[in-house]
Amino acid sequence: MTDVGGDPPTATPVPLLNIANILTMSRLVLVPVFLAALFAADGHQTTWRLAAFAVFAVASFTDHVDGNLARKHGLITDFGKIADPIADKALTGAALVGLSLLGELPWWVTVVIAVREIGVTLLRFWVIRHGVIPASRGGKLKTLVQVFAIGLYVLPLPPLLVPVAEVLMGAAVILTVVTGVDYVVRAVRLRARGRRAVAGA
Template identity: 70%
Template sequence: MSTPRQHVTASGGSGAAPGPHAGSPHDPVPLWNIANILTVGRIALVPVFLVLLFVGDGHDTVWRLAATGVFAIAAITDRIDGQLARKHGLVTDFGKLADPIADKALIGAALVGLSLLGDLSWWVTGIIAARELGITALRFAVLRHAVIPASRGGKLKTLVQTLAIGVYLLPLPDSVAPVAIGLMILAVALTVVTGLDYVVQAIRLRTGVRRSETVRAEDGPADDVAAQDTPDDGRTVGEDAR
């Protein structure tokens, strides 16, 4: 009598219970799991944050603190949903795409809001927004080949952006301005560097797909069938993915 095999979970551990494999056509993970619900909830908080930010002239201390609080809650859910997805095997392709999109929506709304209020230079918002929109478009462009999840560098970039924006949002004295400016400069630098890294990943992915298609076309149907039976563990580009 055969014994059940252990399966490797999405977080890398093994256990007796079958762990979901992200991107598998037989993925048993439900779409509306707690991690994805938190991600969607983060997107829903974006308009709430903007309304609070623009109450009055946008510089009232009470409303500014309220907007900062909503921004902080939304940012915290980014940390929580990723941990839940990896720990409990709730990784889905939807989560891999929706999570960075939720991050971009929150960060982008905050940057545009601060620029409209005159608290942040538009060139900062322009550079970050161009990078985020470009990478999002790149993700969708390569979606039919594989999913490019958020890398560790991308997560660090998001963290620094969040901290910098948080300092700008808080009604702090002018003496703190150098700290806010320094954090924002670091955020812009990380934004550009990680953006270039994603472009390199996408190029490598497309090159690998083209080579694979060429080899299969040359080798014939037999090798094509064998390739279909072989798990493709390299379809997900990046580390620490959700």
């Protein structure tokens, strides 16, 4: 019989410099570019607003593409796991703060969303030793609605369409709060299960 033993093949390490991570970093680079266009001419010049929207749209699209590429081609890295949510929150946070500084978005909206995002990040660290909570459908919907709502606020909309942006942002706030509460519940349950498993070991 032929000996087919020996050491098992080792997995090829994923290079840090891959297309998924490059797209993630490009999103971070686009944040100051977006802010520069948003604040140009006090943020009220149509051309600059369209430019800001274009940058925001491209950056938001990379958030969708880099994750799909990483999963499809096995390009998931520890760096990507950390950098991707940071880049996502940097873009959204910069847009919300910028719009509030321009007086076009109430500060309470920015604060509610920021507190939720920071809180969820802290919760991830709180339960990380017990496991990872996967993104829910509600969380994905929340992100999508936030992006569309922010995009409408960035665009130089005619007065007739302003209520549409306001309603969509209201929906984004509601989804932000509801999914945040859901994340807290799931985090507490995960931590409780982890502690019971340790106690019963």
